[in-house]
Amino acid sequence: MIKFRHLFLIGIISLLTYACGSDGVAPVDDFDFAAQAVRDNDTLVNFFKSHYYDTAEGIVKPLEDGQTALFDDPKLVSQDVEETINDVDIDYKLYSYTIEQGTSSKDFPTVVDSVLVNYSGRRILNGSTLNDTDFDSNNNLWFVLGAGVIRGWTYGIPNIKCGINVTLPNEPLTFTGTGKIILFIPSGLAYRNAGRGTILPNESLLFYVELNDIVENTDSDLDGVANILEDIDGDGKPWNDDTDENGIVNFADNDDDGDGVLTRNEDANKDGDPSNDFSDPENPTLPDYLNPNIRVSNE
Numbered sequence: 001m002i003k004f005r006h007l008f009l010i011g012i013i014s015l016l017t018y019a020c021g022s023d024g025v026a027p028v029d030d031f032d033f034a035a036q037a038v039r040d041n042d043t044l045v046n047f048f049k050s051h052y053y054d055t056a057e058g059i060v061k062p063l064e065d066g067q068t069a070l071f072d073d074p075k076l077v078s079q080d081v082e083e084t085i086n087d088v089d090i091d092y093k094l095y096s097y098t099i100e101q102g103t104s105s106k107d108f109p110t111v112v113d114s115v116l117v118n119y120s121g122r123r124i125l126n127g128s129t130l131n132d133t134d135f136d137s138n139n140n141l142w143f144v145l146g147a148g149v150i151r152g153w154t155y156g157i158p159n160i161k162c163g164i165n166v167t168l169p170n171e172p173l174t175f176t177g178t179g180k181i182i183l184f185i186p187s188g189l190a191y192r193n194a195g196r197g198t199i200l201p202n203e204s205l206l207f208y209v210e211l212n213d214i215v216e217n218t219d220s221d222l223d224g225v226a227n228i229l230e231d232i233d234g235d236g237k238p239w240n241d242d243t244d245e246n247g248i249v250n251f252a253d254n255d256d257d258g259d260g261v262l263t264r265n266e267d268a269n270k271d272g273d274p275s276n277d278f279s280d281p282e283n284p285t286l287p288d289y290l291n292p293n294i295r296v297s298n299e
């Protein structure tokens with residue numbers, strides 16, 4: 001009986017922890033994210049100096065004699081990512097190691113395309129060791145980058161192309177020539193100071209990601225304008241554009257100007273693309289679907 005009660009309590013505790021970080025965004029306003037970004041980078045650099053990529057096993061391991069530390073391995077690359085948290089711009093370094101580039105003729109995914117991935121994630125403990133178990137792993141799951149995934153994925157996965165679907169009829173999904181990458185993600189581009197599940201606050205993460213397939217020019221709200229083209233201010237971040245300020249970003253909003261006419265019907269020339277229709281002589285460069293003064297539906 002005591003054992004059962006223990007299990008019950010543990011269940012409640014992990015549920016609570018999970019709920020706190022449910023959207024991956026920290027609930028604390030006065031946390032110094034810029035200082036944490038510096039600590040995160042120190043953590044990752046220490047990790048790179050004490051680990052290497054084992055080509056034969058296809059995994060990252062503690063450094064051994066005669067091996068090249070990730071820190072000195074030219075395949076490890078960094079990219080600068082700027083995130084706005086509580087109206088403050090924070091600079092992060094996201095690191096990745098491309099194991100194999102994908103061979104698909106499809107383009108690289110954008111930061112808001114749908115991707116089909118296999119993945120597994122590990123916590124980086126104290127900047128020097130990798131936890132010995134995955135906190136999560138899955139095969140063949142679809143995600144929209146830039147919507148409901150950590151920013152480390154949003155910016156990291158577009159470094160690789162997908163593979164080719166060679167699934168036979170009535171057989172499990174199978175891909176060949178997939179892209180394979182390892183992402184080393186500072187906590188600020190993961191679950192920040194909230195943590196999630198078994199991931200502690202301010203913990204940096206390692207993900208192995210295999211990109212099976214993507215949907216090019218993903219159009220999540222089916223309004224005829226691809227997610228990546230709903231980046232109205234052109235800053236590369238479609239998740240900060242909300243023309244009608246209704247709290248739903250444009251790439252998830254099927255009436256972008258909030259005038260009651262669906263974007264896909266604000267297509268005066270009926271070519272399936274609402275972004276090339278300009279009916280307002282007062283505002284000749286603003287497409288109708290972003291112009292609340294034009295309410296003509298071609299439905």
Ligand SMILES: [Ca+2]
Binds near residue numbers: 221222223226
């Ligand atoms: Ca759209």
Ligand SMILES: [Ca+2]
Binds near residue numbers: 233235236237238239
């Ligand atoms: Ca934007």
Ligand SMILES: [Ca+2]
Binds near residue numbers: 225252254256
């Ligand atoms: Ca839209």
Ligand SMILES: [Ca+2]
Binds near residue numbers: 263
């Ligand atoms: Ca509209």
